[in-house]
Amino acid sequence: MTVRPDVVVLGSxxxxxxxxxxxxxxxxxxxxxxxxPPARTTSALASAMVGPNLSPPDDxxxxxxxxxxxxxxxxxxxxxxxxxxxxxxxxxxATPPFAExxxxxxxxxDDERPAGFGTAFAVRLPLVDMPVYLAYLLGRLREAxxxxxxxxxxxLDEAAALAPVVVNCTGLAARALTGDPDLHPVRGPRIVxxxxxxxxxxxxxxxxxxxxxxxxHGDHVVLGGAQxxxxxxxxDPAEAADILARCAAIEPALAGAEVLEHTxxxxxxxxxxRVEAERxxxxxxxxxxxxxxxxxxxxxxxxxxxxxxALGAPPA
Ligand SMILES: Cc1cc2nc3c(=O)[nH]c(=O)nc-3n(C[C@H](O)[C@H](O)[C@H](O)COP(=O)(O)OP(=O)(O)OC[C@H]3O[C@@H](n4cnc5c(N)ncnc54)[C@H](O)[C@@H]3O)c2cc1C
Numbered sequence: 001m002t003v004r005p006d007v008v009v010l011g012s013x014x015x016x017x018x019x020x021x022x023x024x025x026x027x028x029x030x031x032x033x034x035x036x037p038p039a040r041t042t043s044a045l046a047s048a049m050v051g052p053n054l055s056p057p058d059d060x061x062x063x064x065x066x067x068x069x070x071x072x073x074x075x076x077x078x079x080x081x082x083x084x085x086x087x088x089x090x091x092x093x094a095t096p097p098f099a100e101x102x103x104x105x106x107x108x109x110d111d112e113r114p115a116g117f118g119t120a121f122a123v124r125l126p127l128v129d130m131p132v133y134l135a136y137l138l139g140r141l142r143e144a145x146x147x148x149x150x151x152x153x154x155x156l157d158e159a160a161a162l163a164p165v166v167v168n169c170t171g172l173a174a175r176a177l178t179g180d181p182d183l184h185p186v187r188g189p190r191i192v193x194x195x196x197x198x199x200x201x202x203x204x205x206x207x208x209x210x211x212x213x214x215x216x217h218g219d220h221v222v223l224g225g226a227q228x229x230x231x232x233x234x235x236d237p238a239e240a241a242d243i244l245a246r247c248a249a250i251e252p253a254l255a256g257a258e259v260l261e262h263t264x265x266x267x268x269x270x271x272x273x274r275v276e277a278e279r280x281x282x283x284x285x286x287x288x289x290x291x292x293x294x295x296x297x298x299x300x301x302x303x304x305x306x307x308x309x310a311l312g313a314p315p316a
Contacts, residue, residue, distance in 0.1 A: 005031035007310055008163040010153060010177075012036075013043035014130070014296050015288055016169035017137035018303035023167070023310060024144035032141065033159065035152035035173065038134035042171055045190050045265030047215045047222045048296040049203060050126040052087065052102040061272070061294070064301025071300040072126045079133030082126050083216070085201030092118030094205065114250045117204075127201055128296055129217040153177075160283035165310045167286045172268040174289040180274070183290055185231040185266040191223040191240050192261035196253040204250075206293075212246040220260060223247045227293070233264040267293045275302050277309040286310045 005028075009020045012034035024030040038044065050072060053065040072080050084104060099105060104124030113120040138148070153159045156177055159166040168174055175183040195216055204211040204225065211225040225243050240262050248255040270290030277286045288306040291298050 003029060005029045005147070005163045007031070007165040007167060008033055008159050009167045009169055010034070010159055011041075011169035011171060011173075012038045012138070012148060013041035013169065013171055014046070014134065014137070014299045015043075015171065015291060015302060016167075017134065017141055018299040019167055019169055019288055019306045020141045020146050021137060021144060022303045022307035024141055024146040026307060026311065028311065030141070030144075030146040031163065032146060032148040033153055033162075034148065034150055035170075037150060038138050039131060041134070042265045042267065043295060044130050044134055045188070045263055046128070046130050046296050047190070047213060047224055048128040048130050049201065049213075049215060050128060050297045052099060052123060052125065054096045054098050056098070060275070061298060064273075064298040064305070065294075067301035067304055068297055068299055069126070077133065078136040079129040079131075080126050081129075081217075082124060083199065083201055084122065084124050085127075085203065086114075086120055087123055087203050087205065088114065088117040088120035089205040089207060090117055094119040094207075095121060096205075114202075116249075125201075127215050127217065130296070156280060156285055160280050160285065164282070165284045165286065166280075167288060167306055167310050169288045169306075171289055171291075171295075172266055174268070174274075174287070178287070180270075180290070182270050184229060184269045186269040186292065187226070187228045187230040187232060187264060188224060188267055188293070189226050189235065189239055189243060189262070189264050191243055191259060192220050193223060193244075193254065193257035193259050195219050195221045196257050198251060198253060202250055210242065210246070212243070212250055214247050214251055214254070221254070221257070223254070227267070229269070231266055233266060235262045235264055268295070273298060273302060275305050275309070284310065
């Protein structure tokens, strides 16, 4: 981009790309500056289920989730498939408030629930195959005129020298850029196995440090179910074996499935996402980071509000 951009977006994960698209499609000249390409972000490691919307209606996360669900249901996008699945919890009577609003909601009878689960209900939600989806978002951003340059900024002031508006979508790296003490790494392993024939997903409520999640994406299945405050991204074979065993106890077809990938991502943990604007010298800096384990789910809602703040309009 030779012309001075209207907005510099920092980051090309799901948050930076969605926000960049909203801005570029709204007519702004957008430059994305990123430390790593989309395929090497935390976003590429998400599982990734969108919904259910269990936050109270007055929590901003409720409206953000609703907006993402609206966008994903309205516009077919590569990597996104609406699938039937089961949400479950070990204790009985643990159906969360608002669960019955989820599309496809149906409590499962005693003989339909996996062994060891006192609560389980069927739902129908979008699952996102993140590498495919991020490649689509990148192409859509470029089609809307957005430019992408792979070079990290050293500070928000450096970014502010590039354009009158900066949107900070740097995920966990926002810790270094802003000094935000609330932002912390939450380690999450991701195991990818060859799909033995599953088409339904399964997600155990993450009420403990470990749980089971099974997300089929065509020829492969993404398994997960661990969170720990740590910035260690070294894959741990014992942790992977534990996840495989927990998932196979629910879906026996997964026992012995060929492991294709074992990686570890760091969720950008924060009590709540930070979506707000601040003045920095002559520039407007809009923050959009700290989405913890829900960045995909909140992406289009936060993109809408961050873009509105960047363009000087009040968020919806
Ligand atoms: C195992 C696992 C499973 C998950 N499952 C789900 C799920 O099912 N549903 C869901 O909604 N979420 C899920 N998440 C959470 C989700 O992945 C995150 O919330 C989301 O990826 C955060 O996106 P982001 O764009 O803010 O950050 P990131 O994807 O980390 O992107 C940050 C970007 O900032 C760039 N950057 C960093 N520093 C600089 C700098 N100085 N200058 C310029 N650019 C910079 C990086 O290169 C990167 O492009 C999961 C996460 C993990 C680890």
